[in-house]
Amino acid sequence: MNFLSHYYFDRTNSDANVVMGTVLPDLVKNAVKEANLYPHKNEFLFKGSPDEENLLIGWKRHLAVDLLFHSSDFFLEKTTELKQLVKPIVENTAVRPSFLAHIGLELLLDHLLVEHNLIQVNHFYEKLSAVKKESLSDFLEHCKLKNPEVFFNFLEKFVSSKYLLSYQKLENISYALNRICMRLWSKTLDEKQLQQLTFELEIFKDALKQDYIVIFKEIEKKLV
Template sequence: MNFLSHYYFDRSNQDANVVMGTVLPDLIKNALKDANLYPQKNEFLFKGNPDEENLLTGWKRHLAVDLHFHSSAFFFEKTAILKQLIKPIVENTPIRPSFLAHIGLELLLDHLLIECNLIQVNQFYDHLIAIKKESLTDFLEHCGLKDQSVFFKFLDSFISSKYLLSYQKIDNISYALNRICMRLWPETLSEKQLQQLTFELVVFKEVLQKDFMVIFEEIEEKLKG
């Protein structure tokens, strides 16, 4: 799941550290694609510091949500539908339609949460702003991330740009998908392909919005267990 979908499960949580923890794995991957951190394997390192313990709580929530989401019937069913819609668009490119469908589904779930007023994006950013840098620095150091300058530069930009607000428009989702593809493949989608992608995302949204809350309700139940 993407940032706002992860936030949905802790939208009522007033602890900024937990909220940061729920999106921290993806923030790190976006900033440092080769970083592989496993704080959940060394929980003793964070004991005794409430901020770090709560960051770890959020981190583990993130892992649990992704595990439930990626193994769900909903995920397989919806990505299969979207894959067939976008397959012709990327036919003569190195871009894998299955990859695009996977990320496209996640971004559209964020879009629908915003559109249906189920989360407050500015509130999400307020939590990230409220984090004490020294607590996050200590947490990352205990995770084994020594040079943190690149990460914090990315985080500052992520917060100041409030980029996730752009997911209110589906054409912005197409451009976001194109940028993600550019990290993996040298070839980008043309303007015509982007327009076609936006059209198919709109078509898929009509299907998705009928029952998209099912997956959130399903995961919420599993998190309680």
């Protein structure tokens, strides 16, 4: 799941550290691609610091949510459907339709949560801003993250730009998907293909909005 979908499960949580923890694995991966952190395997390192303990709680929530989501029938069915829609668009590119369908589904779930007013994006950013840099720095040091300054530069831009607000428009989701693909492949989508992608995302979204909340309810039950 993407950032806002992870936030959904802790949208009422008053602890900013837990909220940060729920998106921290993806923030780290976006900032430092080669980083592989496993704080849940060394929980004793965070004992005695309430902030770090709560960051770890959030981190473990992230892993649990992703595991439940990616192993669900919902994920398999919806990515299969979207893959068929995007396949003709990426035919003459290096982009894998299965990859585009996977990430496309996740961004559309974020989009629908915002559109249906189930989360407040500004509240999400407020929570991230409330986390003490020292606590987060100590947590990442215990995780043995190299180049933490790269991460903190990324985090500052991520929060200040409020980029996730742009997911309210489908054409912005298409551009975001293409940018993600550019990290992996040299030949991605041109302007015409991006317009076609937005068109197909609109069609898929109309069907998805009928039952998308089911997966959130299903995961929420299992998390409890």
